[in-house]
Amino acid sequence: MPTARDPAADLQHALLTRLRLRQLSLLQAVDRHRTLGRVAAEMRLSQPAITKALREVEDIFGGRLFERTSRGLVPTPAGEAVLRYAQRWLAELEATTRVLTSLEAGRSGRLRLGLTQQVPQRLLSAALTHLLDRTPRMAVMTREGTTDELVAGLVARELDCAIGRSYDGDATGLVQEAIHEQEPCLVVAAKSVKRLSRGPLDWARLAELDWILPPPNTPMRRTYNAIFVGAGVQPPVPMLETTSIRSMETVLRTEPNAISILARDVVAEMEQAGHWAALPYRLSWNLPPVSFFTLKELEGHPMVQSLRAVVVATARGMQRKVG
Known part of the structure; x- marks a missing residue:
């Protein structure tokens, strides 16, 4: 008696055996330019070659990823999903190359930290001092933005952790901890x-x-x-x-x-x-608390854990001083 097929397992097998990183870059280029002619110019290939390559990728994923419209090539719902994961996969690859380069240069690793503009200087100083005063030193990248932008960077695997305002949106895998109240x-x-x-x-x-x-x-x-x-x-x-x-x-x-x-x-x-x-007025409400963010998959990373501990301890010290 034949066994029932599992479409998800079949697709996973196709991705593992046929998908190449260059094809993910192609999908991003199509989404960026929305015309195959511009994609061909960027990738220095003929338009027929780009058309063939896109068809091959769509065959791997088992359906159309882009539709031709008056606005050019627009992602289908399946295309939107694939593009989100392509962004993550390529961001993870870029992060890995940066970590390896840092290790080759004698660093102890690399951490990408997001910050909002209103992080108190004492918290910022504690975080950077902890990361940079290591032997051997760690390579650190910081990025400033709104909390929404930092959460998007985390979800896209462009950041490892962040310090911002509490976030009430929907972000899969996000872990946040309120650490500091601000008046x-x-x-x-x-x-x-x-x-x-x-x-x-x-x-x-x-x-x-x-x-x-x-x-x-x-x-x-x-x-x-x-x-x-x-x-x-x-x-x-x-x-x-x-x-x-x-x-x-x-x-x-x-x-x-x-x-x-x-x-x-x-x-x-x-x-x-x-x-x-x-102004000498007391407002009757508090700002959303300053919070420490990371992803569930990075929550147990030793560097993320140690940075969180330092930031939390510093925040508690600030609260005791205010009290």
Whole structure:
């Protein structure tokens, strides 16, 4: 009696025996350019050769990965899934080559760390000191971005761990731990503090100022909009949308009515330059906690574990000092 076929097992066998890394690069190029002519030019092959190569890849995966439309070649649902995994596979390959190169250069390994702009300097210093003060030294790559961007980098295997705001989205395999609470404060130009702090906290009055807010559709922007709505005030149209501390500082230095919301401990670190200062109001809510992120598959890696331990210990020390 014939046994039932397992389509998943058949596909896995095809991938293991027939799929080549160059074919994954081809799929990324097709997705990037959306026309076979441009792909052929980039890969320095004829268009018929690229067409044949794409058909071979689609045959391996057992279905069409791209559809021809007026907008060029557009990924099918199957193509979208394959492209996501192709990105991960190629990112893992790139990471492996970097680690091997680091080992050959006498390093103890390589770690890729993501950071948000509002990570307190003390946490950042503790993390980098731990990673760089090793014998032999470790190669370290840091990348700054919003929490959403850092989580995307983790899922795409472009980062090993990250320190950012807590994340409430859906990310397969993501592990996060809240490590540090931050109090928000209203920050303005130092020369404007006295004028803008007259009277009680009034969100309607504050909404008329020149706001610096995170970009649209980010968790922090949604949080700030909810604060205004909860106070019965229409969220302001910002003068500047950014997460860059340097951009905020530049605008706050030059615009007398500029205002933003930042973590009080970050503002305290930056106040020493004298360009900005916190208004003397206490807000009745906390920012989403600073959190340590990694992937389930990397959670047990010795370097990730040791970095997490140092960051958590530093955060606890900061909280005890505040308390």
